[in-house]
Amino acid sequence: MIDKLDAALRFHQEAxxxxxxxxxxxxxxxxxxxxxxxxxxxxxFSSTLTQAVERGRQSQSMSLATTSARHLAGEATVMNDAELxxxxxxxxxxxxxxxEMDVERINFAENTVRYESNLTVLSAQIKSMLxxxxx
Numbered sequence: 333m334i335d336k337l338d339a340a341l342r343f344h345q346e347a348x349x350x351x352x353x354x355x356x357x358x359x360x361x362x363x364x365x366x367x368x369x370x371x372x373x374x375x376x377f378s379s380t381l382t383q384a385v386e387r388g389r390q391s392q393s394m395s396l397a398t399t400s401a402r403h404l405a406g407e408a409t410v411m412n413d414a415e416l417x418x419x420x421x422x423x424x425x426x427x428x429x430x431x432e433m434d435v436e437r438i439n440f441a442e443n444t445v446r447y448e449s450n451l452t453v454l455s456a457q458i459k460s461m462l463x464x465x466x467x
Contacts, residue, residue: 369428372419
């Protein structure tokens with residue numbers, strides 16, 4: 333039963349995790365807009381999501397070391413910087429910075445809207461599951 337629930341919610345879990353990670357990358361680009369020679373980074377969301385759903389998070393996770401048997405097992409997900417791609421600018425700047433604020437703002441806003449829509453869909457799924465359980 334738990335496996336079926338996990339499988340039903342895995343897509344949204346992975347999508348939300350990747351959307352949050354992409355938000356971090358985009359905000360880092362925006363924060364470094366005035367840094368000379370900074371290269372804007374991003375990743376292909378759809379292919380990364382496909383890989384994450386297919387193979388799960390086991391290969392991407394790292395566990396925390398515990399010093400006592402009473403400690404909770406913690407797990408953090410890792411996305412290597414090697415998976416990040418460099419964005420090719422449409423107009424280069426004199427200082428070598430490839431951050432284009434208009435592009436970054438659009439991507440940031442789009443990612444935010446998609447994150448919120450994922451949350452809305454996930455919330456609706458959980459509510460329908462709860463109503464099915466209660467009946």
